Amino acid sequence: MSILVCIEGDEGIIKKTSIEAVYYASETGKIIGDEEVIAVALGSYDTAVLENLGNYGATKVIHVNDEKLDKSQIGVYSEIFAELVQTTSANLVIMSKSSFGDNIGGRIAGKTGASIVSNVVALPNVSSEFEVRKSIFTGKAFATVSMPEGLKILLVKRNSVEVNQTDDKAVIEQIPLPNALNFHEKITGSEKAEGDVLLDDAEIVVSGGRGLKGPENWDMIEDLAKALGAATGCSKPVSDQGWRPHHEHVGQTGVKVSPNLYIAIGISGAIQHLAGVNSSKVLVAINIDPDAPFFKAADYGIVGDAFDVVPRLTEKVKSLK
Amino acid sequence: MKILVCITHVPDTTSKIAFTDNNTKFDVSGIQFIIGPYDDYALAKAVELKESNSGNITVLCVGEVNVEPTMRKALAIGADDAIRVNANPTDSVFVAQQIAAIAKEDQYDLILMGRESIDFNSGVVHGIVGSLLDIPSVSPVMKLEIEGETAKMTREIEGGQEFIEVQLPVIAGCQEPIAEWKIANMRGIMSARTKPLKVIEPVACDKITSTLSYEKLPAKGSVKLIPAENAEELIDLLKNEAKVL
Numbered sequence A: 001m002s003i004l005v006c007i008e009g010d011e012g013i014i015k016k017t018s019i020e021a022v023y024y025a026s027e028t029g030k031i032i033g034d035e036e037v038i039a040v041a042l043g044s045y046d047t048a049v050l051e052n053l054g055n056y057g058a059t060k061v062i063h064v065n066d067e068k069l070d071k072s073q074i075g076v077y078s079e080i081f082a083e084l085v086q087t088t089s090a091n092l093v094i095m096s097k098s099s100f101g102d103n104i105g106g107r108i109a110g111k112t113g114a115s116i117v118s119n120v121v122a123l124p125n126v127s128s129e130f131e132v133r134k135s136i137f138t139g140k141a142f143a144t145v146s147m148p149e150g151l152k153i154l155l156v157k158r159n160s161v162e163v164n165q166t167d168d169k170a171v172i173e174q175i176p177l178p179n180a181l182n183f184h185e186k187i188t189g190s191e192k193a194e195g196d197v198l199l200d201d202a203e204i205v206v207s208g209g210r211g212l213k214g215p216e217n218w219d220m221i222e223d224l225a226k227a228l229g230a231a232t233g234c235s236k237p238v239s240d241q242g243w244r245p246h247h248e249h250v251g252q253t254g255v256k257v258s259p260n261l262y263i264a265i266g267i268s269g270a271i272q273h274l275a276g277v278n279s280s281k282v283l284v285a286i287n288i289d290p291d292a293p294f295f296k297a298a299d300y301g302i303v304g305d306a307f308d309v310v311p312r313l314t315e316k317v318k319s320l321k
Numbered sequence B: 001m002k003i004l005v006c007i008t009h010v011p012d013t014t015s016k017i018a019f020t021d022n023n024t025k026f027d028v029s030g031i032q033f034i035i036g037p038y039d040d041y042a043l044a045k046a047v048e049l050k051e052s053n054s055g056n057i058t059v060l061c062v063g064e065v066n067v068e069p070t071m072r073k074a075l076a077i078g079a080d081d082a083i084r085v086n087a088n089p090t091d092s093v094f095v096a097q098q099i100a101a102i103a104k105e106d107q108y109d110l111i112l113m114g115r116e117s118i119d120f121n122s123g124v125v126h127g128i129v130g131s132l133l134d135i136p137s138v139s140p141v142m143k144l145e146i147e148g149e150t151a152k153m154t155r156e157i158e159g160g161q162e163f164i165e166v167q168l169p170v171i172a173g174c175q176e177p178i179a180e181w182k183i184a185n186m187r188g189i190m191s192a193r194t195k196p197l198k199v200i201e202p203v204a205c206d207k208i209t210s211t212l213s214y215e216k217l218p219a220k221g222s223v224k225l226i227p228a229e230n231a232e233e234l235i236d237l238l239k240n241e242a243k244v245l
């Protein structure tokens, strides 16, 4: 039996969340015993990049090296993955919980009749049934879910496993693009978010709220982020007012982040904002109001004026380098 | 244009989450239920499309009788009729099969959903329905325009956005800023009472997952405050104590 991992990449680079998915699959293989971990990569990748998936436990990589797949079209990707689920007689499919995994995991489930659990936060427990733990209520709680016999699909939340690395290399098997694919979706263009560090992948996030008064004051946030090698985020009203782009908006209705460190500056800590950050390892709040709700959720806090405190923090970080 | 909007009935975003019966049941006491915020975007978009293209909006919810007030809210906001599939929606595949069964019977040009439900946060129902119906599904959609038989969409991806064109029919998982949330007016609320709400029994679905138990997020310890005069100390603590720098 085998475990299939659907790889998500961007211009030949495999996403960190997909590396976590490979590692999750290989650890699960050890739990359920004697499983081959097959990663599937679609589109153009260098051989070395794919071989290195072996570092995280993939035994084999199936690669459909075709430019037509360089952009991840939901329909076509799902068809190819679903087909490979059958031909490799996989009993488990793993991918990351992301805009890729949501769409593709769902479609594979519909096509193959698999059961599916999304937002999984820990390795399965198979002592009696196949049980997984998932995050629910936007990070406010967890559920333990048992899955029925047969093909299963798990979408794994980012930062749910701590990845270890070996020197092992995966074997690569190239296969041609299957015929008779239906390219329903036409991707007519794309736009990249600005900034050096992507919010989704960031280890550190520096986020600003309405307390910063206006977009002209974001230099301060960016300077601190730059010094820390962090991504920048914001609260909903900040993106609603167009101070910052929409994709930076963190929370219930925005991006859910789970970095090692989240620094909230001039953000009150509304429950909808906290819903997007509550799985961060360490939360820091900087707010002028000692009664700001964020202090109840934070690990560290500074009651003070952001305009005074933040530049000093930036200087301090720079002095450590 | 015939539009189906699938909505969830979920706790208000400010709700404190608790469980009863030895952590096997969600505690509904004191909870205000709302239309899922993403589903609310889907509904708002449907209303906008109807205003500019005419058509019909059916709102669908898989849920027990307690979801009906939430469905009436959707009718008040602008849906024309409603279908409730009488079942406790505990599994994504189960829910998707119900939606697909209805959509097979009644052909819709557009099926709008939320990008995800805020109780189970799965984000997969649209994809499952899409493959069951063998039509495209796209999520999360921030912008949607219909030109003839083509849907032009902007989809958010990690690290940017993507522009997609597909032929109708299509399923879209909606998120802001696709449309502004709509508030029901008095006329809407009055007319919602008499709009048709059909109740049907679920189709059978065998292999489903079941939730064994729940657990609340462990409570946080209290915050360590650093006086503003010594703000720099924060960086030392993050480095040496929390070890995150």
Ligand SMILES: Cc1cc2nc3c(=O)[nH]c(=O)nc-3n(C[C@H](O)[C@H](O)[C@H](O)COP(=O)(O)OP(=O)(O)OC[C@H]3O[C@@H](n4cnc5c(N)ncnc54)[C@H](O)[C@@H]3O)c2cc1C
Binding pocket: A208, A209, A210, A211, A212, A234, A235, A236, A237, A238, A249, A250, A251, A252, A253, A254, A265, A266, A267, A268, A269, A270, A271, A272, A273, A276, A286, A287, A288, A289, A292, A304, A305, A306, A307, B013, B037
């Ligand atoms: C259904 C729903 C979904 C929502 N989803 C989200 C979401 O995903 N994300 C989100 O963020 N919000 C969301 N919201 C909105 C949320 O309820 C809050 O309104 C929002 O988070 C507040 O943003 P804020 O903290 O930036 O602004 P405010 O609440 O105005 O807070 C500004 C803070 O800045 C502090 N401040 C002012 N001056 C200074 C200074 N000089 N130095 C330091 N601090 C200062 C103030 O003390 C205050 O605490 C949602 C709301 C609803 C109803």
Ligand SMILES: Nc1ncnc2c1ncn2[C@@H]1O[C@H](COP(=O)(O)O)[C@@H](O)[C@H]1O
Binding pocket: B006, B007, B008, B036, B038, B039, B060, B061, B062, B063, B089, B092, B095, B112, B113, B114, B115, B116, B117, B118, B120, B121, B122, B123, B124, B125, B126
């Ligand atoms: N019980 C339900 N009834 C109707 N639609 C639903 C139901 N559950 C989920 N959906 C739709 O599917 C979307 C994604 O839900 P989920 O996959 O559970 O995160 C939601 O935003 C709804 O539009």
